[in-house]
Amino acid sequence: MTVTAKQYIIGFLGLMFLASLVFVQMMEVERKKAESGKGVAHAVIPASSRSCVECHQKSSPGIIDHWQGSTHANKGVGCVECHKAAKEDIDAFDHYGSIIATIVTPKDCGRCHKTETEEFLASHHAKAGNILASLDNFLAETVEGSRVPFNPHSPTPGKEVDVVNGMASVNVGCRQCHGSKIALEGTNGSLITVDELKPDADGVPTNLEMVSLVKKDDNGRPVLHDGSWPNTGIGRLNLDGSRGSCSACHSRHDFSPRRARQPENCGKCHLGPDHPQKEIYEESKHGVAFRDLKEHMNLDAKHWVLGEDYTQAPTCASCHMSGHTRNGGKVTHDPGERLSWTNRPPVSLVMDTDINGAVIKEADPVERQKQIVSSWQDKRQEMKNVCLHCHTQNYVNAFYKQYDDFVVNYNEKFAKPGVAIMGELRKQELLTKQDFDEEIEWTWFYLWHHEGRRARHGASMMAPDYAHWHGMYEVAERFYQQLIPQAREIAEHAGESGKADQAQAVLDLIDDILARPEHEWFEQAKKLADAGPASVTTEAVAATTEDKAAPAETATPAAGGNEEAKSSDAPKADAAPKEPESEPAETDGK
Amino acid sequence: MSGFLAWLRERIPVQGAQLHELTNEPVPNHLKRWWFALGGTPAYLFVVQIITGILLAFYYQPAAATAFESVRYITEEASFGWYLRSLHKWAATLMIAAVILHQMRVYFTAAYRRPRELNWVIGMCLLMCTLLTGFTGYSLVFEQLSYWGATVAANISDAVPVIGSFAKQMLLAGDNYNERTLSRFYILHAAVLPTTIILLVVVHIIFIRLHGVTELKLEDEPEDKPKHFNFFPDHILTELMIGLVLMVLLSALATIFPATMGPKADPLTTPEVIKPEWFFYVSFRWLKLFSLTFAVLSTGFIVGAMFLWPWIDKVLRRITGIEDISVYIGIVATFALVGLTVWEAAVAH
Numbered sequence: 001m002t003v004t005a006k007q008y009i010i011g012f013l014g015l016m017f018l019a020s021l022v023f024v025q026m027m028e029v030e031r032k033k034a035e036s037g038k039g040v041a042h043a044v045i046p047a048s049s050r051s052c053v054e055c056h057q058k059s060s061p062g063i064i065d066h067w068q069g070s071t072h073a074n075k076g077v078g079c080v081e082c083h084k085a086a087k088e089d090i091d092a093f094d095h096y097g098s099i100i101a102t103i104v105t106p107k108d109c110g111r112c113h114k115t116e117t118e119e120f121l122a123s124h125h126a127k128a129g130n131i132l133a134s135l136d137n138f139l140a141e142t143v144e145g146s147r148v149p150f151n152p153h154s155p156t157p158g159k160e161v162d163v164v165n166g167m168a169s170v171n172v173g174c175r176q177c178h179g180s181k182i183a184l185e186g187t188n189g190s191l192i193t194v195d196e197l198k199p200d201a202d203g204v205p206t207n208l209e210m211v212s213l214v215k216k217d218d219n220g221r222p223v224l225h226d227g228s229w230p231n232t233g234i235g236r237l238n239l240d241g242s243r244g245s246c247s248a249c250h251s252r253h254d255f256s257p258r259r260a261r262q263p264e265n266c267g268k269c270h271l272g273p274d275h276p277q278k279e280i281y282e283e284s285k286h287g288v289a290f291r292d293l294k295e296h297m298n299l300d301a302k303h304w305v306l307g308e309d310y311t312q313a314p315t316c317a318s319c320h321m322s323g324h325t326r327n328g329g330k331v332t333h334d335p336g337e338r339l340s341w342t343n344r345p346p347v348s349l350v351m352d353t354d355i356n357g358a359v360i361k362e363a364d365p366v367e368r369q370k371q372i373v374s375s376w377q378d379k380r381q382e383m384k385n386v387c388l389h390c391h392t393q394n395y396v397n398a399f400y401k402q403y404d405d406f407v408v409n410y411n412e413k414f415a416k417p418g419v420a421i422m423g424e425l426r427k428q429e430l431l432t433k434q435d436f437d438e439e440i441e442w443t444w445f446y447l448w449h450h451e452g453r454r455a456r457h458g459a460s461m462m463a464p465d466y467a468h469w470h471g472m473y474e475v476a477e478r479f480y481q482q483l484i485p486q487a488r489e490i491a492e493h494a495g496e497s498g499k500a501d502q503a504q505a506v507l508d509l510i511d512d513i514l515a516r517p518e519h520e521w522f523e524q525a526k527k528l529a530d531a532g533p534a535s536v537t538t539e540a541v542a543a544t545t546e547d548k549a550a551p552a553e554t555a556t557p558a559a560g561g562n563e564e565a566k567s568s569d570a571p572k573a574d575a576a577p578k579e580p581e582s583e584p585a586e587t588d589g590k
Numbered sequence: 591m592s593g594f595l596a597w598l599r600e601r602i603p604v605q606g607a608q609l610h611e612l613t614n615e616p617v618p619n620h621l622k623r624w625w626f627a628l629g630g631t632p633a634y635l636f637v638v639q640i641i642t643g644i645l646l647a648f649y650y651q652p653a654a655a656t657a658f659e660s661v662r663y664i665t666e667e668a669s670f671g672w673y674l675r676s677l678h679k680w681a682a683t684l685m686i687a688a689v690i691l692h693q694m695r696v697y698f699t700a701a702y703r704r705p706r707e708l709n710w711v712i713g714m715c716l717l718m719c720t721l722l723t724g725f726t727g728y729s730l731v732f733e734q735l736s737y738w739g740a741t742v743a744a745n746i747s748d749a750v751p752v753i754g755s756f757a758k759q760m761l762l763a764g765d766n767y768n769e770r771t772l773s774r775f776y777i778l779h780a781a782v783l784p785t786t787i788i789l790l791v792v793v794h795i796i797f798i799r800l801h802g803v804t805e806l807k808l809e810d811e812p813e814d815k816p817k818h819f820n821f822f823p824d825h826i827l828t829e830l831m832i833g834l835v836l837m838v839l840l841s842a843l844a845t846i847f848p849a850t851m852g853p854k855a856d857p858l859t860t861p862e863v864i865k866p867e868w869f870f871y872v873s874f875r876w877l878k879l880f881s882l883t884f885a886v887l888s889t890g891f892i893v894g895a896m897f898l899w900p901w902i903d904k905v906l907r908r909i910t911g912i913e914d915i916s917v918y919i920g921i922v923a924t925f926a927l928v929g930l931t932v933w934e935a936a937v938a939h
Contacts, residue, residue, distance in 0.1 A: 001914045003620070003699070003806045009917065010698045011625065013924045014691050020928040020935075021687055024868045025847070027935040031863065032850060044938075074862075302853070 043068040049078025051096060066254040082108055088204045090184065090197055090211060090239050093221040102224065103182060104252075107203050107242040116333045117246075122357050123334035126244040128235025129179040135435060135445075137174055143436050144169040171227045177269035179233030179245060183225040186213040191225055194237055203240025234269070258299045263287065266316040274450045275344075275457060276466065281316065283463040289313035305329040307389045319386050326385040340380035340400075341407055343456035346448035347415040348407045350376040399462075406459040406467065410452060414479050417513045418447055421487050424509050428502035430494050440486040447478040480522055484510060615799060616818035617825045620806040628692045630829045632720070633791060634836060635685035642678040643780060650730065652776035654769050657732035658854045665851055676844035682724055684840065686869050689720050697920050700903070701804040707900035709797040712790055714897045719787050721869060726779035728867045732772065737855030739866045740775075741767055749882045750890070767857065863938050871934035872927055 045053050056079075057064045067073050072082075085092035085101035092099050106126075110117030120126055131137055141147050146166025155161075165171075171180070183191040192214060197205035205211050215223045234248035248268075249260050259265050267278035281287040290297070293312035301309040306318050307325035320338055323329035332338075334357075341348050342359055352360045354371045362368040380400065387396040422444050425431045435441055455471025458464070487510060495503035514522055620626050649668055651660040664671035693713060696702060702710035729740040744767070748758040763770040805817070819825070866874050877885040895902060903916045912918075 001917060006698050006917065007625075009921065010695050013698075013921065014625075014694060016928055017690065017694070017924065018687065020932050021683075021868070023932055024871065024935040025683075028865075028868065029847065031865070032852070 043073035044076040045073075046076050046078040046081070048080045048098070052079040052098075055096075063253050066252070070254040070256070072255060077112075081112075086202075086204065090192075090199075090205045090214065091222050091224070093216075093219070103229065103238065104247070105203075105236075105238040105240055105242045106244045106246055107238070107240050109246045113246075116331075119333035120244060120246070121242075124336045124357075125234045125248075125334075128177070128233065129181065129237045129243060130235065131174065131178045137170065138435055140170040140174050141167060144173075165227070167227055175228075175231060175233050177233055179236030179243075179248075180228040180231040181237040182231070182239050183228040184239065185215040185223040185225050186210075187215045188213060191228075193228075194239055194241055197239060199239070199241040203242065205239075257304070261299055261304055261315055261317045261322070262294075263290065263315050270316075273454070275453050276470075277316070277457055277461065280454075280458050280461045280463040280466045283465060284461050286314050286462070290315055303329055303331075306386065311389060314386070314390075319383065324386055324389060326388065327382075336379075337374075338379055338383035338386065340376040340383065341403075341456070341460070343407065343453055343460065346419055346452065347411050348456060351379050352376050403459050407456055410455055410472065410475065413518050414475050415448060415452060417519075418444055418479065418483060420509060420513070421483065421506070424506050425487060425490060428494075428499070428505050430490050430499070430502055430506060438490075440483065440490065443478060443482045443486055447475055447483060451475045451478055484514070610822075614821045615802065617821050618803050618805045618818055619815070621803065621825060622819065622828070624828055624832060626695065626806075627825070627828050627832065628688060628695060631688040631832060631836065632685050632692060632716075634829070634833050635681045635688060636787065636791070638681040638840070639678060639685065640784065642674050642681065643784075645674050646678055647780055650776075652730065652772045654732065654772055654855075657730065657772055658851075661731050661733075662851055665849065672848050673844055676848040677840055678727075679849040680840050680843040680847075682727060683868070684836070686720055686724055689717055693717060694920070694924065697899075698917055699804065699806055700916060702900045703903070704900075706797070706801055706804065709794060709801070710900050711897055712794050712797065716787060716790050716794065718893075719783050719790065723779055723783040723787070724867055724869060726775040726783065729775045730772065730779060731852075732855045733852035734855055734859075734861050735852055735865060737767065737857070738861055738864045739870075740771075742864055743866065743870075746877065746882070746886060749886045751883070751887070754886075865934075868931070868935070871931045875930040875934040 053064055067079075072078075080098055080100065082104045083100040083102075085099050087099055089101055091101045091103060093101070106117050106120060145168055146164070149163045149165055152161045152164055181193045181195075183193045186192050190213065192210050196207060196210045198207045199205050217223050232245045232247045234244055236245045236248075237243060238245075247255075249265055250256075251259060251265075263278055263281055270277035271279055282291075290313040297310040297312050298304065299310075303309065303323060305323045305325060306314070308329070318324075320335040321332055323331045336351065336353075336357070339351050342351055349359050349361070351374075352368065352372045353374050354360050355373050360368055360371050362371060384393075384396050384400075387399070391399075422431075422440075425440070431438055431441070436445070451471060451474040454466050455468075455475055458466025458468075458471045487506060491503040491506040491510075494500075494506075513519060646664060649660055649664045649671070651657060661675070664675050666672070696710070696713065725740075725743065728736045730736070740762075744758045744762050747761060748754045750757060759765070761771075761774075762768065763774045865871075873885075873889055876889060879885070880888070899916070906915045906919075907913060
C-alpha cells in the first residue's frame with residue numbers, strides 16, 4: 001500500500017472520527033438542554049400507545065405535541081396509562097382495541113401520584129363542587145339563567161333557536177372553575193351522574209339499573225352530557241365518585257410543572273371582582289419582583305425548592321404549595337395547609353380544622369378544642385416558614401399583626417353587624433324567603449362577597465390599593481350609604497304596614513350598632529344637631545306624640561326621629577361644624 | 591553587551607552550534623503537510639491545560655461540601671472564570687481527540703515498527719494518562735453526572751477479577767464515594783498525572799530525537815528534492831500556525847459552547863440518564879453489550895493488545911504474509927470505535 005493511499009485512509013478515518021465527535025457534542029448539548037428543561041425532551045413512546053400517537057398525530061397533532069414535551073413522555077408514560085379504564089367503568093369504551101375513558105379523574109392520576117392525590121382530595125379545592133347547590137349557583141342558574149329550558153321569544157336571524165338553555169351561564173361560568181357534576185345521557189332522556197350510579201371504592205357503579213340506561217353513540221361510546229363536559233373545574237364530581245380534576249392546574253397534555261408554578265395558572269379562577277387574588281398578587285411587591293425576575297427563577301427545576309432553586313420572588317405556588325428548605329422541600333397539594341384565616345365567608349374565621357378538614361365553627365372553647373385536628377396557629381407557622389426565607393421573624397410577626405388587625409376590624413365593624421342586620425330582617429320576616437329578589441340582598445352580597453373579600457385578600461397579600469380603595473372604602477360606602485338606609489327603609493315600610501314590633505326590632509338593632517364607638521361618628525352630627533337647639537323640641541315632640549299616640553303608631557317616634565335626622569342636613573352642618581369636619585380631614589391626611 | 595554574553599557563556603557553557611545541533615533535527619519532507627504534524631498538537635493543548643488548570647486551581651476547593659460551589663463561583667462570578675473553565679474543558683476534549691488522531695496516523699503509517707516499538711508503548715502510556723486525567727478532571731466538578739459517572743466507573747473497576755476491589759479502593763479512598771474521594775481525584779488530576787505526562791512526553795521526544803522521525807516517501811515527490819528540511823524555523827512555523835488555528839478554535843468553542851453547571855451531585859438521587867465523558871462512550875457501550883465481567887476482561891485484553899501491537903503486527907505479518915494487515919485491522923477497529931461512540935451518544939440508555 002502506498003503512502004498516499006494510507007494518507008487517504010487516515011484522512012477519511014480521521015474526519016469520520018471528528019464528525020462523530022461533533023455528533024457526540026451535539027447530543028450532549030441536547031441532553032443538557034433537556035435536563036435543564038429548555039429543550040424538547042426525548043419522548044419514549046410506549047408500545048401500548050404507539051398506535052394512538054400515530055393516528056392522533058394526524059387527527060389532533062396538538063395533543064401529541066403537548067404530550068411529547070411532557071415529563072410523562074420522557075418517562076414513557078403514554079396515552080393508555082392515563083386514559084385506560086376497566087371494562088366495568090361506566091364511561092369506558094373500546095377504542096381500537098383498548099378499553100379507555102375520555103375523562104381522566106384524580107382516581108386515575110392517583111394510580112401513580114398517590115400522595116399528591118390524597119393531599120388534593122383533603123383540600124378545599126376538591127370541595128369546590130359543593131357550590132352546586134349554593135347561593136352563588138342560584139345566582140347563575142335562576143337569576144342569570146333559568147333552571148328549566150324556555151322558548152325563544154323572537155327569532156335569531158340566520159340561526160334556528162328552538163329552545164334556550166337557561167343553564168348556559170352555570171355551565172360556562174361557575175362550573176368551569178368549581179367543576180361540573182359529570183353526567184351521561186340516559187336512553188330515557190334522564191341524566192346519569194355519580195348520585196345515581198353510586199360507585200364503589202374502585203369507582204365501579206353499583207346501581208346496575210342505571211348502568212343499563214346509559215345511552216351509547218354509533219361507536220358504542222357512552223354519551224357525555226354536553227352541559228357537564230368539557231369541564232376541568234377543580235371540584236368536578238366525577239362518575240367514579242372521585243372529586244376534582246388534576247388538569248385544572250396541570251393542563252393537559254404537557255402537565256407542565258413550569259406553568260403550574262406561575263401565577264397565571266391560578267389566575268384562570270382566582271381573579272375578578274369577588275376574589276381578585278391574581279390582581280392583588282400582581283400589585284404586591286411579590287408580583288412586581290416576579291415579573292422582573294421571572295427569567296432567573298429556575299422555573300424548570302425538577303423540585304423547585306424555595307431557598308435552593310430560587311429566592312427571587314414567590315408565586316402563588318411558592319407560598320401556598322411548593323416545597324422550601326425549611327420543610328425539606330415537601331410540596332403540598334392542599335393550598336389550605338398554610339392559611340390561618342378563611343376570608344371566604346361573610347365573617348372571616350380562623351382556620352382551625354376538624355378531622356374532615358372542615359373549618360370549625362363551634363364557639364365553646366372546650367368543645368372547639370376537642371374538634372381541632374389542625375389549628376390555625378399550626379397553619380400560620382407553616383406559612384411563616386415560607387416567609388422566613390426572605391423576611392426576619394420580627395418582620396413576619398409584625399406583618400401578621402397588621403393582617404389580623406385588618407381582618408378583625410372588618411369582621412367587627414362591618415361583617416358581624418351586616419350579618420346581624422340581615423339576620424334580624426329575616427327573623428322578623430321583613431324579607432321574602434327568596435334570595436336576590438330584594439335590593440338589600442344584592443347590597444349585602446356586594447358588601448361581603450365582593451368588596452369585603454377584596455379588602456381581606458388585599459390585606460393578606462400586601463396589596464394596599466385592594467385593601468383600601470377596592471376594599472374597605474367600598475365596604476364602608478356600601479354599609480353606610482346602602483345597607484343601613486335600605487334596612488331602615490324596609491323597617492319603615494313594615495312599620496307603616498302594621499308590623500311595628502318587627503320594624504322596631506330592626507331599627508333598634510341598627511341604632512345599637514350605630515351607637516357603638518366605631519360607628520358613632522356617622523350620625524353624631526345629626527344627633528348633636530338634634531340635641532343642641534332641639535333638645536327641648538325633641539322632648540316636646542315626644543310629649544305631644546305621647547299625647548296623641550295612636551296604638552298603631554308605636555314605631556313612629558324612632559322612625560320619625562330618623563327621618564328628621566336624615567332630612568336635617570343643613571342644621572347638621574350648622575350645629576356641629578367642627579368635629580365632623582376635622583375627623584374626615586384627618587382621615588384624608590392618613 | 592558582549593561582556594554580558596561572555597559572562598553568560600562562561601556560566602552556561604553551551605555553544606550556539608551545539609544548541610543548533612540539538613534542536614535542529616532534520617525533518618522529513620512529509621511533515622510539510624500539516625496533517626502529518628499533529629504530534630505536537632496534544633503537547634500544545636497540554637500547555638494550555640497547565641496554564642488554565644493552574645488558574646482554575648486558585649479557586650477550586652476539593653471537598654464534597656465546597657467543590658460544586660467553588661466551580662459555580664468560577665463559572666458565574668470570577669472574572670473570566672467561565673472562559674478559563676470553558677477553555678480547560680474544550681482543550682481537554684481537543685487534546686484527547688488530537689492524541690487519538692496522532693495515534694491513528696502513527697498506526698496507519700506503521701511508524702511503530704522496529705526500532706520504534708518502545709516509543710509506541712510510551713505513547714500508549716500517554717494515552718492512558720490523558721484519559722485518566724480527563725476522567726478525574728470531570729469528576730472534580732461534582733455535579734450529578736460527574737458524580738454518578740465516577741461511581742459507575744468505580745463499580746466497573748470493581749468487576750476486574752483479583753485486583754478489582756483493590757483498584758476501586760484506591761480510586762475512591764474507600765468502599766464508596768466519600769469525603770476523601772475528591773481530594774484523591776484532585777491530587778491525581780492536578781499533580782500526579784500531569785507530572786507523569788510531562789516525564790513521558792520528555793522521554794517520547796528523546797526517543798524521536800534519537801531515532802529520527804519515520805521517513806515516509808510520498809510518490810509525487812521528485813527524486814532530486816532534498817529529503818529533509820529544517821526544524822527551525824520551517825517546522826516551528828508550521829507548528830505555530832497549527833497552534834494559532836487551535837487557539838482560535840478553542841476560543842470559539844469556549845465562547846459558543848461554554849462549560850455549564852449541571853445539578854449538584856446528590857448521592858440519593860440517581861439521574862435519569864448516566865453518561866460518562868464522551869471518550870468513555872466506547873467502553874460504556876461495550877459494557878452494556880456484554881456481561882460486566884466479560885466486557886471488563888475484553889476491554890483489558892484490547893488495551894493490552896494495543897500496548898503490544900508493534901510485536902503483534904510483526905507476528906501477524908509473518909503468519910498471514912500480508913504486509914498491510916494492521917491497516918485493515920485498524921480500519922475495522924476505527925469503524926467499531928466510531929460506531930460504538932455514536933451509538934452511545936444517540937440513545938438515552
